[in-house]
Amino acid sequence: MFTELNHCFRLRRRPTGRVTEADLEYVEEPIPAIGPGQALVRTLYLSVDPTNRIWMSEMRSYIDPVPLGAVMRGIGIGQVVASEREDFPVGAIVTGLTGYQSHAVIDDATDEMPYAVLPEPLPAPLSMFLGALGHTGITAYLGLEDIGRPQPGETVVVSAAAGAVGSIAGQIAKARGCHVVGLAGSDEKCAYVTETLGFDACVNHKAADWRERFDAAAPDGVDVDFENVGGEIMDHVMNRLNYGARIVVCGMISQYEASSGENAWGGQLSIGQLIMRRASMRGFVVLDHADRFPEAIGYLAGLLGEGKLHPEETIVDGIEHARDCLNRLFEGSNRGKLLLRVADAELPVPATEVAAATA
Amino acid sequence: MFTELNHCFRLRRRPTGRVTEADLEYVEEPIPAIGPGQALVRTLYLSVDPTNRIWMSEMRSYIDPVPLGAVMRGIGIGQVVASEREDFPVGAIVTGLTGYQSHAVIDDATDEMPYAVLPEPLPAPLSMFLGALGHTGITAYLGLEDIGRPQPGETVVVSAAAGAVGSIAGQIAKARGCHVVGLAGSDEKCAYVTETLGFDACVNHKAADWRERFDAAAPDGVDVDFENVGGEIMDHVMNRLNYGARIVVCGMISQYEASSGENAWGGQLSIGQLIMRRASMRGFVVLDHADRFPEAIGYLAGLLGEGKLHPEETIVDGIEHARDCLNRLFEGSNRGKLLLRVADAELPVPATEVAAATA
Numbered sequence: 001m002f003t004e005l006n007h008c009f010r011l012r013r014r015p016t017g018r019v020t021e022a023d024l025e026y027v028e029e030p031i032p033a034i035g036p037g038q039a040l041v042r043t044l045y046l047s048v049d050p051t052n053r054i055w056m057s058e059m060r061s062y063i064d065p066v067p068l069g070a071v072m073r074g075i076g077i078g079q080v081v082a083s084e085r086e087d088f089p090v091g092a093i094v095t096g097l098t099g100y101q102s103h104a105v106i107d108d109a110t111d112e113m114p115y116a117v118l119p120e121p122l123p124a125p126l127s128m129f130l131g132a133l134g135h136t137g138i139t140a141y142l143g144l145e146d147i148g149r150p151q152p153g154e155t156v157v158v159s160a161a162a163g164a165v166g167s168i169a170g171q172i173a174k175a176r177g178c179h180v181v182g183l184a185g186s187d188e189k190c191a192y193v194t195e196t197l198g199f200d201a202c203v204n205h206k207a208a209d210w211r212e213r214f215d216a217a218a219p220d221g222v223d224v225d226f227e228n229v230g231g232e233i234m235d236h237v238m239n240r241l242n243y244g245a246r247i248v249v250c251g252m253i254s255q256y257e258a259s260s261g262e263n264a265w266g267g268q269l270s271i272g273q274l275i276m277r278r279a280s281m282r283g284f285v286v287l288d289h290a291d292r293f294p295e296a297i298g299y300l301a302g303l304l305g306e307g308k309l310h311p312e313e314t315i316v317d318g319i320e321h322a323r324d325c326l327n328r329l330f331e332g333s334n335r336g337k338l339l340l341r342v343a344d345a346e347l348p349v350p351a352t353e354v355a356a357a358t359a
Numbered sequence: 360m361f362t363e364l365n366h367c368f369r370l371r372r373r374p375t376g377r378v379t380e381a382d383l384e385y386v387e388e389p390i391p392a393i394g395p396g397q398a399l400v401r402t403l404y405l406s407v408d409p410t411n412r413i414w415m416s417e418m419r420s421y422i423d424p425v426p427l428g429a430v431m432r433g434i435g436i437g438q439v440v441a442s443e444r445e446d447f448p449v450g451a452i453v454t455g456l457t458g459y460q461s462h463a464v465i466d467d468a469t470d471e472m473p474y475a476v477l478p479e480p481l482p483a484p485l486s487m488f489l490g491a492l493g494h495t496g497i498t499a500y501l502g503l504e505d506i507g508r509p510q511p512g513e514t515v516v517v518s519a520a521a522g523a524v525g526s527i528a529g530q531i532a533k534a535r536g537c538h539v540v541g542l543a544g545s546d547e548k549c550a551y552v553t554e555t556l557g558f559d560a561c562v563n564h565k566a567a568d569w570r571e572r573f574d575a576a577a578p579d580g581v582d583v584d585f586e587n588v589g590g591e592i593m594d595h596v597m598n599r600l601n602y603g604a605r606i607v608v609c610g611m612i613s614q615y616e617a618s619s620g621e622n623a624w625g626g627q628l629s630i631g632q633l634i635m636r637r638a639s640m641r642g643f644v645v646l647d648h649a650d651r652f653p654e655a656i657g658y659l660a661g662l663l664g665e666g667k668l669h670p671e672e673t674i675v676d677g678i679e680h681a682r683d684c685l686n687r688l689f690e691g692s693n694r695g696k697l698l699l700r701v702a703d704a705e706l707p708v709p710a711t712e713v714a715a716a717t718a
Contacts, residue, residue, distance in 0.1 A: 252631040267626025274642030283633030
């Protein structure tokens, strides 16, 4: 039925440091035929997330490691192109764990998470359902809403401020009337964070005097730390916490590549400051909160409509670049949400209500 | 008026590692004469606490560092021996920041914390108001009550389980129907923790196979970690957290002596587990919660009355041993609350209601 092949990445070895071909192999395979209770999805966009790096490791995590030999797990958006399911008709746009592949099979018996059909009409361009209006934006929203709880006038710090989640977290905090200080890895990114995203300040943590710059940018201390990085940046922030400060532990990207030996992670030195500042730290995983997605998407779509949310995307064409994209996250060379455009929809896509939302 | 001298310790240098004579000097000085608004207290018992070590350092803390040259700060119990204050009559038993000295002056203008007069009749022996019924017991109670919130059947881990706070925290958790696992630094301490204090298990973290022993003692994972130590012990516990686990950050004794160079502290490697386990961590300082002391003391006195609280004390005679006592905390050679008996009361002490409570 299909003359094309399934373009996919299989996990061959658990990487240390950057992901290589020996770790994540690109292969072309026959597209599986579907049977009863199944539907075939053509992947349109694939989300490239730091957490993918956790899934490749044996780190004790919130989800099982990807088995060696299996197609790499990933969150995607696709279109149903063949179906023996009434709930997933041909043409439907769906989101779920498509994996790092051009064609995925929906099957309740094996899916690690249920697929969802996107609403019609779509309130924004497709790609945004993996970014600002997808798990990325929802992560930023829930982290602030449930753990950070920033009050107007408080100082909110966001690490990886030019990244997918950080860029949105900071904009939400700005919309709530906070003094928002970002941390990012280049002057160019910092300029983007302040000029385009509207943060009050952004400190390049690669500058020699970044600690002094940070202190100058956060003269009243830190009430909320939306933490995506960990390590020495977080240690400095922890030493600037105000009484009763809240740390949203969203990500620890500085740790994900670490292993033993020369890649060993230095660890967090300033945990004792939680005592000194009566501060709290809490971790969360967006996938736990599917019941809150409508609330979150409603809020984010509202911000978008008010022009208070700039949903930056870095879109790379072609699934064959997945490995390089994954490494880019750790090299710090992308801005906002990093996505792979895997294919264009062949069948009609539901109308987009706010087609120009990203403009 | 007084022919005796004030026996005191003055901070001369901020210590690194063990406290030496060059850091904390023992001196004998004239006892100050009191004036209007002042009272003179003869110290009876002095509490030796790990947090004293923080106060000697320049670590950013919940209270200012002790200034160089000043008498070392400490929490004591004493008896008023001369007074120009109606609220502190001669003979009254008081508790407050007496400092590491045999005679302290109560003066609202300079006291960092207000003194309190102990109730009459005393519900327990004097020393216990620095231990099980004092800031030590209250710390254990509030940490569990406000942050740990253990439910019956949950697994509660307590590090420094034979120590002042840990020993009480574990007994409270037992009284609440939890499975309680201690960690301590010798087989002898562990035997004491299980046999005398009634913990379900205690693991000697100096044993080569302590990780395996810990896992066997906590087969259902960890719901609450009452953390007094930090470092690699805490890292292992963090890798055994259950979903939604709570870490009470009470102390980080493994860090307090650390400085730069060879004494550097390794840091906490497993903070990312907060994400994986949707866990939280919160620090607190008992001195913030003076309004809760009656509630806490009421609960602890109740446990004591029911025979569910063994209030172990290590009492050393003579304030001249203060420096050694402070170092003992870090050498792990004491059990339960470590106190100095500085003097016997010369004037009548209010009657003790439960004189045999410690028996």
